[in-house]
Amino acid sequence: MLAALGLAACAVGAPVPEAIAQPRKSAAPSNPDSPLIAAEIKDDDVEIAAALREHYTKYEYRVPVRDGVRLFTTVYIPKDASRTYPMLMLRTPYGAIAHYGVDHFPDGSERGLRGYRNYIREGYILVSQDVRGRYMSEGTFVEMRPHVIAKTKGAIDESTDTYDSIDWLVKNVPSNNGKVGLWGVSYPGFYAAAGMIDAHPALKAVSPQAPISDSFTGDDIFHNGAFFAANTIGFAAAFGKARPKPVKTSAHDWEGLDYEGADIYDFYLALGPLSNVNARHFENKIASWNDIVQHNVRDDFWKASDPRPHYKNVKPAVMTVGGWFDAEDLFGALETYRAVERQSPGTTNTLVMGPWRHGGWWYMDGDKLGDVSFGAKTGNFYRDHIEFPFFQRHLKGKQVPPPPEAWVFETGANVWQRYASWPPPEAKPTFLAFHTGGKLSAAAVGASEDLAGFDAYISDPAKPVPYRDRLEDRVNENYMIEDQRFASRRPDVLTYSSGVLEGDVTLAGPIEADLWVSTTGTDADFIVKLVDVYPQDFPDPSPNPTGVRMGGYQQLVRGEVIRGKFRNSLEKPEPFKPGEPARVRFSIPDAFHTFRSGHRILVQVQSSWFPLVDRNPQTFTDIFRANQADFRAATHRIYRTPQMPSGIKVGLMRGKLQ
Template identity: 50%
Template sequence: MLRLFSAAALAVFTLGSVASAQAQTPQNAAQRAADSLFVRQHYTKLDRQITMRDGVKLYTVIYVPRDAAKGNKYPFLMQRTPYSAGPYGENNYPNGGPVRSRELSQEQYIFVNQDVRGRYMSEGQFEEMTPTVPAAHGKPKKGKNPGHDESTDTYDTIEWLLKNIPNNNGRVGMMGISYPGFYASAALPDAHPALKAVSPQAPVTDEFIGDDAHHKGAFFLLDNFEFMNYFDAPRQGPTPKYEPMFSAESKDAYQFFLNLGPIKNADGAQYFNNHAKTWSEYLAHPTYDSYWKERNIRPHLKNVKPATLVVGGWFDAEDLFGALATYKAIEQQSPGAQNRLVMGPWTHGAWSRAEWSTFGPLRFGQNTAQYYRDNLEVKFFNHYLKNKGDFAAAEATVFNTGSNQWQNYAAWPPKGTQPRTLYFQEGGKLAFTPAAAGFDEYLSDPQKPVPYTNGIHAERNNEYMVEDQRFAAQRPDVLVFQTEPLTEDLTVAGPLTADLFVSTTGTDADFVVKLIDVLPDSAAGTAPGATPAPRAGYQQLVRAEPIRGRFRNSFEKPEAFQPGQVAEVKYELPDVLHTFRKGHRLMVQVQSSWFPLVDRNPQQMVTIPTAEAKDFQKATIRLYHDARHASGVQVPQLP
């Protein structure tokens, strides 16, 4: 899950992905040193503890432009984080700027970084994705204590800042990537009147449906196990540092988690040992019950007043869903809001990198991160907080991952798309016409799950979202369907819908559907940036998403499959904007495991967090594609 925390926090991992961390090359290390010197020269650092309405004090680090003492007035730009607002102490300046964007760090703002309650140096009890308490919103109610949430903590912080930090212009902006992106979203309901501009970036949004913890009910084992080792460590009170709970060194994550066995073994003495509060909560709530619903911010994004800039990455392994779902929730529930969406060719938080012109085998022909910061992020905050310049960005600024072009749309998904279904056919064919008869089947073995990536990796391979899928296509437990070479370009823009008619010899099953861009056999050379892999026939993953089959009809009420009976599994995959070029093929792969990214399904209708090794059984999965059971994937095609 790796919800974009500090490099210091990342360093505690022994088995974990460090893909979200800025690589410390000599060049960017020198740049960070220069940025740190700039902050020392131009800002005064203040460490304060701000009291919330219930008496809890939140540790807050404030950087005030030195020339504010001359009477110049500046807006606040705030981040609230569970990953440390440090460094702590007024003489300790950061190694870099006060925010991840170097361009914003060079601007004149009063920067505010705050530890949320229960984390690092703040008092209080931390709650995972703090449930929203609408009755508490707005100004504190005299004589009443209806509670608190992240909206009220943000409100109380802004109120204190306006009254206690001189030479402010009365305006506040807020931003955050990943978990801090959630805190940005959570500030929107009944926002303080001074909060004028908010940018939730890769925001954690709904942890059962599509972010971090689960995707369509399927538990993301690899990321959560790594992340919670550090993040979920118990604390006795305010602390400047967290230590991991255990060491789990391994050169082969696939084999490590296979050896771990059933997921309940992670709570053994060698690992979490029943000391991880959030991990235990996750496993104690294996359905979409009140625990998850209370932590879903989307229903509360109503009557949004601040301007919003929602940012996400097409290759974000953590929170692709969150950016799209947050933007859509604001559009649907706050139709008058100044709400914009940016989706780029980025992994988690890559838009804050100094350079992002390549990713794995892909070459974008431009520094997409620099483009975003110069043309969107800086202009957004400067316009709404300083009345500086114009902000004329389109409703949706979206990067086409097949043509390497930025596209501007008046809405997202774009108006005028036409839903077309790619139907599975006999002989591994894929076409826009339904099949007349047939089915395909495979044996799904929990002891030999399909890997999510090729090769041996000690940590999550962040490039899996664009990886060549030929390693999977050759397995007997992966079904492969592909079109004939395209006679003209085909652009897909918006969410995909998988509609599968299946049966199983078991009583439960996972399904993973992958949409793939297959390069023509005439493509020459090797895929740039990849390990020797012929470019001819390269099967580039465009989008993939799992679903836990028991949730095919309801995330609240799981339902067993009846062995041998046909059942429909229909679900939505996250959006894409991708042009499949003339001469390329569209491919769809279907499988029932994606390990160890997703935990193994026992393929029996048992409670998975308490399942025993004996519960994991082989099952024969059938995928039907006949006149009555027209399985396929619906794609929204741009004319």
């Protein structure tokens, strides 16, 4: 999670300090149209921290909300009081990153100060707040607190807490111009999105970035019912600890599981069934884990925490941001944009997607990820030319061009593109079918291709396919773009490849896996991966400190999983009938990628992705209560006949597929 400036608030007493009860006077009134800081600030955390300390004063408050709870809020205000400034607000559950007390400023060691550089120089009031029940804020914390539609007197949710906080801030913080912007990445992205529901009139612009939305369908915890084990268990072990409230403690009190130096593949394999998590590690003390165990289908618990149905009549301008290689909340970014577009058609609604991992746009150069180069500092471009002008336009009234509806980075070709809608209407639905001999083609499956009409593999839970070739003691976020040659070499991974492309082929928009399968078991996972295969003469990077061989590199473009028992409904799982073909269809998050001339398009199909995803026992059972005897090897078939064609549906934007 991001460790940016002021990711939460720390505090003093409830009354407004006398020092800021009245506007302060500047010794030398400044030009309100000029930046607060005349000199350029280097894109360097230490220099940014020094500029903040020199030009801002820090204050801390307990902000009262409608039910009497007080929320700890940190406010950095420019010392120059000759003009007014908009407020840029962050609401977070992650704490103050050790910056407690009005005398404690960031020192530049924090990851994420770079995202504030433009706002500090231009002159913004910077606000951060601990959400209800976290760290120094009062009240009870609720994971992904459900939105309350019909509010009785005293009813609260994240929307009301945001409304009440903004109302207090615009009335009590001096030198503010009455306009507020709200932003956040990941969990704070959820709070930003919640704040735009029934928004305060002063809230003019909101940027949910990698916001969590539906945790059972595609964000963080489950994907299409498949449990994302390593990330969820590791996160729950730290974040889920009960803490007395309010409490001044380090936000990075993230002592979770002790892997004892083990590779996480070996650690989770040795853990055995998920029923051992409480027995060996959590001791029933982690409430969020117990909720997950209790709600093993998409029931009302998960539906209530999904904020998307409530993005109706959104008033502030919205810019939703995501990364094409975000290992946590790619789904949330795309689906938040779509939900606002569908339910608030009159709202300024922009989608930004770049070649980033989770939160990378806020603090990274963005010129490369893992072994793959993008040819330019895309993170810097985003911060300077996309996000900053958005807030300048809506909070300061600057005459900057409005953003396009969709500002998206085309990977492969490595270029920013602008579109009036997403996906672009030029992207035509095209089915890429699996053929005999491991071929992938837009041509229909022929009747006489192969009498067998299927490909088969044995999936053994005792020997699951690893999610990456290089494992450590935690999930590596770069897996979303890494080389898949190791997987292609396994007998329990099927590969289907196009021929060498004679010209560029660009795919844009949603992807759908459409498989006809059978299994000797009663349940099975199916993972489908879209891969870009580089030509053998692709140049290695220079310098090449890791010694990577880019010739023949199999870059993961997109991958997704479904737990087979949820193939027809996430609410009502059903077993497979052994040996009987069944259709399995599921959505794969959007991509925008150009497969260059001389490359190949590859699709991989497998049934484990460990320990990113927990092992399916391959028997129809509650995964959280399964025992070791439930885990059995099974043979899976992928059919490819005219009556049962398997493949993926993509949006063909440019180029020709054979």
